[in-house]
Amino acid sequence: MNFDKLKGFRDFLPKEMKARKEVFERIEKVVQKYGFRELDTPSLEPLELYRIKSGEELLEQTYSFEDKGGRNVTLIPEQTPTRARLVASKKSLNKPVKWYSTSKRWRYERPQKGRLREFYQTDIDIFGADTVEADAEILTVLVEIMDELEVLDSVNILVNDRRVMENILNHLKISESNYEEVLDIIDDKEKVTRDKFVKQLKELGIDSNIAKLIDKITEVSGTFNEALSEVNKLLETFNDVKVVKKEVTSRLNKLESVLESNGIEYQVVLDFSIVRGLEYYTGLVFEVFDKKGDLRAICGGGRYNNLVELFGGNSVSAIGFAIGDAVIEELMRREGVWPDETLNTDVYVLPVSSDVKEKTSEIASKLREEGLLVETDLKGRNVSSQLKYANSIGARKVLILGENDLEKGKITLKDMDSGEERLISLEDITDKIIEEL
């Protein structure tokens, strides 16, 4: 019989877990400093919850089924709808609500590099604060996470405001019913040639010159001031009017200055090709890409001020982002900054024979009381097998208990790094070990 795990699912043995745990903890350390609080929600939800925002494509990719009580349910492909449900239903929540969670998500897609059927995702959101300070805090956290994971120099953090592009489309007299399709084409621009991109726009009935202009605009990328003035210049050549609305540009400029006050020295780039596919974004949008360009997007997010309302709540603004575990792991491994995967053990207590088992237990127990990670023999093995095992669990010190030594109140302390062994007094063990670890 075949007992393999399912395709696109993963087992993590302790060595791998240790590194992954460290990555998750480093992310949490950053978000916790900003007052984001951990949330936990069901892994299985009514499928209905996803019809609101996710669109048919996502629904097709869910692990959904009818449960034994006839309910249509799904393993969660994302946590945002659940959060919107919570914010909508718990009106007494003190705003801003700042939540994070690192937990499992599931998508029924063809497993491939960077895309799995079961994966972890960290979601970070602020609900109920529609200010540029909230936008800046989210981006600041994102930059700090990349820094904490030692990949900040390996990525581009690109932002835009969806409304800029909507203003431009409006100004270019593109029919509002075409907006979503145009934005989808822009969202996928990196996947096609520029000619193909222009062709796709023309197929929507957009005039050739305007399609070419949209192509040029979506190539603009740079510091906030530069990029904004470049886009305005492109639009001027078209019909001599500055169209990027003052309210939006001033918010983008302010965002840049708040990021600076927040101590962010990294250059976040304004890039007009960033629009995000999902229709529910209402303002700032951003994505993080690997600079070398051989990996999928590392992270994406934005402002979505209309979502909570759809779940039956009052209007509550929201901004947030998500980082999956697969692509960041690929990036960190490629950059050589994935955490060490060797196990650690403080002390292995080694009984030379079964006569000293009682003393072995006592010493191990005393050392554990000091909070040390201590293993001892559970298999009745000989000395060399035990030393081999101690080595495999990364023991730093081995205490060797022989009957003769014990009678003299002595014990051998072996340092596993240097290989050095020396006899010490029984009563000194704890002090000596704590001192040397």
Next chain:
Amino acid sequence: MNFDKLKGFRDFLPKEMKARKEVFERIEKVVQKYGFRELDTPSLEPLELYRIKSGEELLEQTYSFEDKGGRNVTLIPEQTPTRARLVASKKSLNKPVKWYSTSKRWRYERPQKGRLREFYQTDIDIFGADTVEADAEILTVLVEIMDELEVLDSVNILVNDRRVMENILNHLKISESNYEEVLDIIDDKEKVTRDKFVKQLKELGIDSNIAKLIDKITEVSGTFNEALSEVNKLLETFNDVKVVKKEVTSRLNKLESVLESNGIEYQVVLDFSIVRGLEYYTGLVFEVFDKKGDLRAICGGGRYNNLVELFGGNSVSAIGFAIGDAVIEELMRREGVWPDETLNTDVYVLPVSSDVKEKTSEIASKLREEGLLVETDLKGRNVSSQLKYANSIGARKVLILGENDLEKGKITLKDMDSGEERLISLEDITDKIIEEL
């Protein structure tokens, strides 16, 4: 439209999460000291994996379904089969393998007190060490966990060796084909009267005197020596032979002495009614009960030396147990030792007006660099709303930034416990706060 979560599933808001996280971390702190290492495995597995050991009742209670590729899959109701698969397939794993994991499990049962459809469970196992030292280590960890959760005095930890009862049944000439049914009746003894218990045994065709004797034996509970000799005495009156096999009794006696060397002062009780329902246990079995008796079993486990083999591996011995999150929470709440659910924040930085926002960001950012948990205004609120918010997040200190004070290089430091406010110099902020927190 109804967006409620599913019945038997839970949302944990940050305050609840904080307490739960603390409980999980306390459990992990204990197991880590003994060298148990964290494992993570899929939440969805082929249903086949559970046919091996779980029996039809459990299969009926799974969230199982056919995935979009036609595979029969299930949300995991337990992690033991997955672990057995791993140990069976990864023959190079260094033994003993000592694994723990706190993660979600799902069962499609009627939700009721202490029983949910989605719950967390901590599983702790040792594979590849069939010694009394391994038995003792597992029990020691269990006792320490109960102690760490401050419920040790509120529970009974009852152990038995399945082979003792099998020896007795054999001695009483009960047909081997009846063993499982008899053990199931014993396992459920606490749910019925003693008369009913005897009646159930007689219905299996067991002689009335023997049924009454089994009733008496399964009432025996006490220290290891007392309980063993009492059972032997009961059997002697029956036909004058000591039947509890020497090998098993000597292991039980040794277990008690190793527990003592391990520093366990708590009295683990030998109780002949503990047999565990599942047929795969092969030796030591144990359960933890609330002393007051109004809660379900808190934890259960035992030795299951034949399981890995069933998954296609070599014979690998195993012992372990599981603690679910629901009953332990009920117990801890009842005993008043459930962790505090208030949020903590080190500092809230409060801008009196928007003119001082830049300075606010700078100060917040400087304090976060020191690793402090710092929140600030994201909503452009007035002073009293901000103080209310600061209070709701448990801020210990509030730094109040006013334009006039700032011009003089001053800032107000408010202590939220005492309510005391005083002016301090801008450059002293970090030192003063770190000193006072």
